[in-house]
Amino acid sequence: MSKPVLCLVEVDHGEIAATSQRALAVARSLARADPARADLARAGLASAGLASADLASADLARADPASARLPAVGGLTAVVFGPPGDSADRTAADLACQGVTELCLVASDELTCYAPVAWARAIEQLIAARSAAAVVAPATDRGAEVLAHLGALTGLPVAANCVAAAATGDQNWRLRRHRWAGSLLEDAVLAAPVALLTVAADAVADDGSALLPVAVADDAVADDGAGPEPAIAAPDASGQVFAPVSGGATIPAADVPVTTFAPALQAADLRVRATQSAGQGGGMSLATARVVVGGGRGVGGPDGFAALEELAGLLGGVVGVSRVVTSQGWRPHRQQVGQTGTKISPELYLACGISGAIQHMAGCQSAKHIVAVNTDPDAPIMSRAEYAVIGDLNEVIPALVAAIRAAGGQG
Numbered sequence: 580m581s582k583p584v585l586c587l588v589e590v591d592h593g594e595i596a597a598t599s600q601r602a603l604a605v606a607r608s609l610a611r612a613d614p615a616r617a618d619l620a621r622a623g624l625a626s627a628g629l630a631s632a633d634l635a636s637a638d639l640a641r642a643d644p645a646s647a648r649l650p651a652v653g654g655l656t657a658v659v660f661g662p663p664g665d666s667a668d669r670t671a672a673d674l675a676c677q678g679v680t681e682l683c684l685v686a687s688d689e690l691t692c693y694a695p696v697a698w699a700r701a702i703e704q705l706i707a708a709r710s711a712a713a714v715v716a717p718a719t720d721r722g723a724e725v726l727a728h729l730g731a732l733t734g735l736p737v738a739a740n741c742v743a744a745a746a747t748g749d750q751n752w753r754l755r756r757h758r759w760a761g762s763l764l765e766d767a768v769l770a771a772p773v774a775l776l777t778v779a780a781d782a783v784a785d786d787g788s789a790l791l792p793v794a795v796a797d798d799a800v801a802d803d804g805a806g807p808e809p810a811i812a813a814p815d816a817s818g819q820v821f822a823p824v825s826g827g828a829t830i831p832a833a834d835v836p837v838t839t840f841a842p843a844l845q846a847a848d849l850r851v852r853a854t855q856s857a858g859q860g861g862g863m864s865l866a867t868a869r870v871v872v873g874g875g876r877g878v879g880g881p882d883g884f885a886a887l888e889e890l891a892g893l894l895g896g897v898v899g900v901s902r903v904v905t906s907q908g909w910r911p912h913r914q915q916v917g918q919t920g921t922k923i924s925p926e927l928y929l930a931c932g933i934s935g936a937i938q939h940m941a942g943c944q945s946a947k948h949i950v951a952v953n954t955d956p957d958a959p960i961m962s963r964a965e966y967a968v969i970g971d972l973n974e975v976i977p978a979l980v981a982a983i984r985a986a987g988g989q990g
């Protein structure tokens with residue numbers, strides 16, 4: 580019997596968070612037997628530009644004797660904490676094109692808010708109920724916290740910040756993961772009956788683009804039996820996990836069955852829980868925003884952020900800041916971008932008055948486009964920015980706001 584991969588999925592304002600989509604990409608590469616792949620193979624689309632790892636594992640097992648050494652991993656269960664209802668149905672529809680074979684909603688009367696130990700306890704029970712092969716979570720605050728508790732509860736090792744993973748044998752996994760805030764890629768081997776992995780929130784492919792999807796070549800099992808070499812595939816233009824096949828056709832999405840799971844929780848599991856979420860009221864989160872307007876020391880003080888807020892509002896984005904700004908108390912820490920702040924991956928990062936220190940760039944390196952506004956043409960951020968405006972942000976930002984308003988922008 581195939582053992583499914585469980586993937587913790589976070590839903591942000593009704594949408595699957597980008598960080599969770601990356602986690603799903605890695606989880607999907609582990610879940611080698613997924614029905615959509617089988618459909619694909621049957622439809623003969625595999626020859627139309629898809630990697631061989633995109634075939635169902637059942638087909639691989641027949642075609643590739645080396646895969647007999649691999650554990651029977653198959654099926655991808657998205658684990659979402661929340662009750663059934665319309666929003667869950669919408670999430671199921673969104674997950675249909677992500678290779679997910681089951682949406683498991685975890686809900687109980689006690690689980691009314693985020694509670695890290697309780698979430699871990701629930702996943703521990705799901706591992707047993709589903710005989711899961713692996714648990715994958717985004718390396719967000721919650722994903723990392725829940726998997727740390729899960730590791731402690733189960734005694735299993737946790738591998739953090741992965742960008743690719745493959746099952747290479749019984750209780751054996753090969754991983755590629757970020758170290759040192761993403762400045763180093765490490766290839767590692769994990770020995771564990773159940774792999775617990777977090778996926779780097781800012782995982783990027785070799786070409787610098789956001790990591791979608793991760794494919795593991797089926798023919799990459801080394802002669803020495805060391806197992807496949809994880810290979811990172813580039814994302815498709817639409818950002819979908821399933822790449823459109825050549826000719827413009829897209830892979831048909833199968834219906835995702837929705838199940839519910841009520842964990843057995845003790846009072847101690849709920850001792851730590853979030854009862855209030857500050858500053859989130861209705862707004863979008865920094866981690867998932869499509870546009871981030873960044874402000875650094877060059878903004879000059881707390882008052883200077885009004886113009887950045889206005890610009891962010893016009894662009895449909897949010898404000899992010901450097902550590903100098905939070906250290907000075909100009910803005911709260913939850914807005915900090917960087918190694919010790921939030922990892923962002925927006926379409927556009929407009930960095931204003933930010934020098935581009937390595938610790939800051941560690942948090943924004945997977946932004947699709949970086950535009951810098953800085954008075955210093957030699958600031959380090961210039962080498963990372965696609966475009967730059969060399970000038971005083973006190974002049975540039977109001978001019979931008981005025982231009983957007985004149986062009987009929989929001990607001």
Ligand SMILES: Cc1cc2nc3c(=O)[nH]c(=O)nc-3n(C[C@H](O)[C@H](O)[C@H](O)COP(=O)(O)OP(=O)(O)OC[C@H]3O[C@@H](n4cnc5c(N)ncnc54)[C@H](O)[C@@H]3O)c2cc1C
Binds near residue numbers: 875903931935937952
């Ligand atoms: C362990 C560790 C972890 C860290 N983690 C983080 C982190 O998570 N995030 C983070 O951001 N930093 C982090 N840092 C700090 C980091 O090293 C830098 O000190 C910080 O990012 C610098 O912030 P800044 O760019 O705002 O300030 P500065 O480096 O002082 O740069 C200010 C920039 O503004 C420009 N400027 C000035 N006036 C104007 C103007 N009027 N118009 C336009 N441009 C102007 C200047 O030319 C300059 O380039 C960390 C450091 C350490 C040691």
